[in-house]
Amino acid sequence: MRAVIVDEPGGVESLDVVEVDDPVAGPGEVVIDVAAVGVNRADLLQRQGRYDPPPGASRILGLECSGTVAAVGDGVERWTVGTQVCALLSGGGYAEKVAVPEGQVAAVPAGVDLVEAGGVVEVAATVWSNVFMVAGLQPAETLLVHGGAGGVGTMAVQLAHALGARVAITAGSTRKLDACRELGADIAINYHDQDFVRELRSATDGHGADVILDNMGAQYLTRNVAALAPNGRLVVIGLQGGTKGELDLGVLLGK
Incomplete structure (x- = not known):
């Protein structure tokens, strides 16, 4: 899949679109086919090298997204494949797919379309x-x-x-x-x-x-x-x- 990473801190020119392996849903996780992502101040600071992601977080930018559940891991009970959701992420949102713990996933609110939902959950x-x-x-x-x-x-x-x-x-x-x-x-x-x-x-x-x-x-x-x-x-x-x-x-x- 395609994803956006930062190899060296800097301006927008430091953003690179690269090919990476598709994520796999681990126990308690869901994989989301990403429809939209929010751009937050923390993303800009991380690109500039002024905001460190949490230990173990993805090197892919993106702290929130919306999309459709593509796969579920063992033990996941709240979500099924095909459900439209939005999610709070520790990273990884600037990609075509992202794996996220099911507890960080929410249903798209009524009256909110899938693209709008990509910029709701973080704020x-x-x-x-x-x-x-x-x-x-x-x-x-x-x-x-x-x-x-x-x-x-x-x-x-x-x-x-x-x-x-x-x-x-x-x-x-x-x-x-x-x-x-x-x-x-x-x-x-x-x-x-x-x-x-x-x-x-x-x-x-x-x-x-x-x-x-x-x-x-x-x-x-x-x-x-x-x-x-x-x-x-x-x-x-x-x-x-x-x-x-x-x-x-x-x-x-x-x-």
Whole structure:
């Protein structure tokens, strides 16, 4: 089968289409005939040599896909050949076929076509696990999403809005702010010319955010803590603004 690999880190020219052996379904695995794959920031970073895949993961890029089950391994009970599915992967999605543990496979949601499903599962799993399972966002609470117009951000806006939470986002242009409002954002802040701490506190009568989903890391650490409501939860899922920051523990204790 054909697959996309990176022999040497670099730009798009470092991507190579090569012939590799077809995967075989091991115990508890399914093989998927790939219809579509999502392109995630982690893929770009891996291509650039800035993101190491998990130990033992495929050298083939791709962290999510959709397609049709082509084979099942011993012990697989949830899936049968011919079922349309989407899957979360440790790698291997940029190929014509991929083998994946059955627990990382999901049915294509109703109303979503097979191509669209190739770009759903990574952002959905990221948002659900971090915002709802870890941070425990509740209806009527306020969620602040940095990078609200990105893939994870737009999914977070829609899910939180559907839950009944109040949603605030930051983004860098009027077009992106408007797009987030259309998806359900109640508060839209342009980080280029607005202070998100001040704007959020003003819009929430001084309360702040009960949950913050942050993709910036160190650059926003101090301001994120300042923006938190009492007993608020800060979930960091990205480090675009650096890995090391200073934190006033007195402010943190006050939360």
